[in-house]
Amino acid sequence: MIRTSLKIDGMMCEKCEAHISDVIRKTIPNAKKVSASRTKGQATFISDEKPDKDALSEGYWKSYFNSIGSAYALPDSDYRQLLKFKAALNVMPSTMKGMDEALYSVFGDNVTIQNNQDLSITYVINQQTVVTQAAEILGYFTGPMGITVNFSYGSST
Numbered sequence: 001m002i003r004t005s006l007k008i009d010g011m012m013c014e015k016c017e018a019h020i021s022d023v024i025r026k027t028i029p030n031a032k033k034v035s036a037s038r039t040k041g042q043a044t045f046i047s048d049e050k051p052d053k054d055a056l057s058e059g060y061w062k063s064y065f066n067s068i069g070s071a072y073a074l075p076d077s078d079y080r081q082l083l084k085f086k087a088a089l090n091v092m093p094s095t096m097k098g099m100d101e102a103l104y105s106v107f108g109d110n111v112t113i114q115n116n117q118d119l120s121i122t123y124v125i126n127q128q129t130v131v132t133q134a135a136e137i138l139g140y141f142t143g144p145m146g147i148t149v150n151f152s153y154g155s156s157t
Contacts, residue, residue: 004046010084011036018036024036078129089140094144100113110126110132121143128154
């Protein structure tokens with residue numbers, strides 16, 4: 001049996017740990033005893049064989065971003081940004097100020113939010129990135145209950 005440890009920064013909650021463990025199980029099919037620890041900043045697993053370098057190299061992770069199971073590969077920094085956004089959503093207040101602060105903490109000025117004063121909000125995505133696309137597909141751009149969510153886009157990359 002081979003024990004593998006991966007350094008993973010940015011896990012902020014139990015859901016992050018569970019998600020990282022799920023991603024490892026999907027990426028490394030023969031992984032057993034998979035665990036992730038936000039306090040240690042690592043994930044570990046054992047396997048019968050040495051894991052495929054392509055699955056572990058350069059921090060690329062596979063995740064399933066739509067209902068038909070298509071896989072997107074995200075570089076480690078983008079994947080961490082997506083996790084950071086999801087974590088920010090879990091703790092943000094559902095106020096315009098709270099939503100705006102959460103967006104700014106993850107995307108800076110690239111994504112802003114507008115209150116349309118008609119029970120709707122608009123996420124203004126100045127430059128579409130793989131992270132903003134994944135967040136939209138996963139339904140991370142949400143609004144308070146009863147508020148319609150719209151999108152406005154600038155250029156795309």
